[in-house]
Amino acid sequence: MKRRVRVGFQGEHGAFHEQAARKLVAQPFELVPLPTFPALFRALAGRKIDYAVAAIENTLAGSIHENYDLLLKHRLPILKETSVRIVHNLIAPKGVSLRSVRKVYSMPIAHRQCARFLERHRSWEVVPYYDTAGSVKMIMEQKLTDAAAIASKVAAERYGARILAADIGDDKENYTRFFLLGRRAVKLPASGSTKTSIVFATRNVPGALFRCLSAFALRDINLTKIESRPLRGRPFEYLFYLDFLGNPASAVARNALKNLGEITEFVRVLGCYSRIP
Amino acid sequence: MKRRVRVGFQGEHGAFHEQAARKLVAQPFELVPLPTFPALFRALAGRKIDYAVAAIENTLAGSIHENYDLLLKHRLPILKETSVRIVHNLIAPKGVSLRSVRKVYSMPIAHRQCARFLERHRSWEVVPYYDTAGSVKMIMEQKLTDAAAIASKVAAERYGARILAADIGDDKENYTRFFLLGRRAVKLPASGSTKTSIVFATRNVPGALFRCLSAFALRDINLTKIESRPLRGRPFEYLFYLDFLGNPASAVARNALKNLGEITEFVRVLGCYSRIP
Numbered sequence: 001m002k003r004r005v006r007v008g009f010q011g012e013h014g015a016f017h018e019q020a021a022r023k024l025v026a027q028p029f030e031l032v033p034l035p036t037f038p039a040l041f042r043a044l045a046g047r048k049i050d051y052a053v054a055a056i057e058n059t060l061a062g063s064i065h066e067n068y069d070l071l072l073k074h075r076l077p078i079l080k081e082t083s084v085r086i087v088h089n090l091i092a093p094k095g096v097s098l099r100s101v102r103k104v105y106s107m108p109i110a111h112r113q114c115a116r117f118l119e120r121h122r123s124w125e126v127v128p129y130y131d132t133a134g135s136v137k138m139i140m141e142q143k144l145t146d147a148a149a150i151a152s153k154v155a156a157e158r159y160g161a162r163i164l165a166a167d168i169g170d171d172k173e174n175y176t177r178f179f180l181l182g183r184r185a186v187k188l189p190a191s192g193s194t195k196t197s198i199v200f201a202t203r204n205v206p207g208a209l210f211r212c213l214s215a216f217a218l219r220d221i222n223l224t225k226i227e228s229r230p231l232r233g234r235p236f237e238y239l240f241y242l243d244f245l246g247n248p249a250s251a252v253a254r255n256a257l258k259n260l261g262e263i264t265e266f267v268r269v270l271g272c273y274s275r276i277p
Numbered sequence: 278m279k280r281r282v283r284v285g286f287q288g289e290h291g292a293f294h295e296q297a298a299r300k301l302v303a304q305p306f307e308l309v310p311l312p313t314f315p316a317l318f319r320a321l322a323g324r325k326i327d328y329a330v331a332a333i334e335n336t337l338a339g340s341i342h343e344n345y346d347l348l349l350k351h352r353l354p355i356l357k358e359t360s361v362r363i364v365h366n367l368i369a370p371k372g373v374s375l376r377s378v379r380k381v382y383s384m385p386i387a388h389r390q391c392a393r394f395l396e397r398h399r400s401w402e403v404v405p406y407y408d409t410a411g412s413v414k415m416i417m418e419q420k421l422t423d424a425a426a427i428a429s430k431v432a433a434e435r436y437g438a439r440i441l442a443a444d445i446g447d448d449k450e451n452y453t454r455f456f457l458l459g460r461r462a463v464k465l466p467a468s469g470s471t472k473t474s475i476v477f478a479t480r481n482v483p484g485a486l487f488r489c490l491s492a493f494a495l496r497d498i499n500l501t502k503i504e505s506r507p508l509r510g511r512p513f514e515y516l517f518y519l520d521f522l523g524n525p526a527s528a529v530a531r532n533a534l535k536n537l538g539e540i541t542e543f544v545r546v547l548g549c550y551s552r553i554p
Binding site: 066115221229 | 313315334336337338339340341342343384385389392403405406407481482483484486487488490491493494497498499500501502503504505506507
């Protein structure tokens with residue numbers, strides 16, 4: 001029997017990363033939780049896992065620079081991307097009703113994103129916990145009768161808990177974008193619908209970015225993300241994160257990247273990948 | 278006697294916001310802690326405070342979209358900006374030594390940013406807490422003899438605690454950028470060294486951003502930040518955050534903004550302000 005592929009992610013079982021993994025990996029897989037993002041990237045580089053699922057940005061919280069740094073450090077290519085809507089739920093052990101809740105465990109960011117719901121239950125004590133799914137695990141293991149947790153539906157399912165109130169986040173437009181990372185890039189057909197992520201650095205002179213973007217605009221290449229990041233310690237240089245629709249296997253994208261290389265300090269392709277809706 | 282100005286911030290006394298306030302406000306002031314960013318903006322709009330100090334981005338964690346959203350919603354102008362290096366310290370009550378520490382309280386993000394230090398003390402229990410400064414306050418009030426907290430030097434000073442280990446963060450390039458917000462914009466001289474922050478939206482067609490940036494590049498205006506943010510619910514539109522060196526009081530910047538207005542769906546100036554080093 002062939003062994004199942006091992007897919008690493010950051011967090012506890014039941015985390016939103018697990019939902020992303022289900023969308024990103026088609027074949028049967030074993031999920032391997034890792035405590036931190038650096039540990040996740042090290043596990044993939046060191047062949048402890050076959051793939052890694054890593055969040056890269058959230059519509060409310062922004063880009064996760066830590067993971068861009070790890071992508072630059074490790075040279076592990078992006079193979080696929082997807083987005084997961086972050087749906088917060090109030091979860092409790094079976095038998096615990098809304099009336100018996102006294103404490104609500106979750107990560108502080110989840111508490112903040114459910115502020116309006118929690119304001120309607122001011123008598124509840126808001127207790128910070130390390131992980132959303134981990135807080136469900138804890139209240140189930142300790143068989144708490146006056147506690148609930150805020151976490152995903154997947155966490156409720158995994159630990160056999162019940163959803164007392166569904167989709168309690170203030171802002172429904174709360175999405176996280178995830179990458180599937182591997183050790184080897186897969187060549188995608190030049191004609192397909194693909195996206196490419198790059199990082200480049202320019203000196204901070206007027207018009208520098210404008211010249212960089214001309215490499216794409218003059219070739220009618222559509223950008224889907226651009227973000228500058230000041231390079232600390234090198235106060236007049238900037239890193240840019242840029243995503244465009246296209247594939248370096250096509251002449252037009254290859255020429256754009258060549259053109260960009262002439263006018264920047266460095267360019268790195270982080271991956272060319274397809275989107276899983 | 279004239280009353281001191283009231284400066285609001287998010288968090289507990291001793292938070293990094295308090296360090297930013299000391300740099301941003303020259304006159305004597307009273308600090309008003311507020312529980313969340315929406316509460317902070319509401320307090321300023323509702324005249325409960327005279328100024329607000331709000332974090333807008335961190336070199337490791339990225340832009341705080343929540344506060345960009347609040348800036349768009351409330352029309353409270355940016356008056357000044359500054360950066361504060363986030364220096365994490367291990368803090369304990371006087372009399373508690375490194376050897377007697379068993380538990381370390383702080384926000385999960387602070388624990389993560391001190392991962393290498395904590396790995397050298399694996400026997401310690403890492404306990405999540407709602408706030409960095411609040412964790413110092415708690416261990417002092419409860420007179421814990423086996424606990425430490427990770428927080429700022431200002432938090433140690435405010436609660437009379439001692440720094441057991443200074444600057445324990447993994448990445449020394451950890452800076453947060455803060456804005457000082459008021460209710461009325463202050464006109465700055467067109468010739469001075471000022472920065473302007475704007476938000477604009479374009480339709481997502483190839484070259485749209487390139488045309489927008491031409492408004493600045495053709496006038497030799499230097500950009501210091503650009504970031505795209507997909508507009509959820511309007512899948513082919515993007516918001517852009519852009520900072521440039523200059524002042525709409527000057528003809529060149531005024532013309533650039535006029536030009537930008539012709540080719541975008543909307544443009545908003547969030548403020549024109551000076552930098553406090």
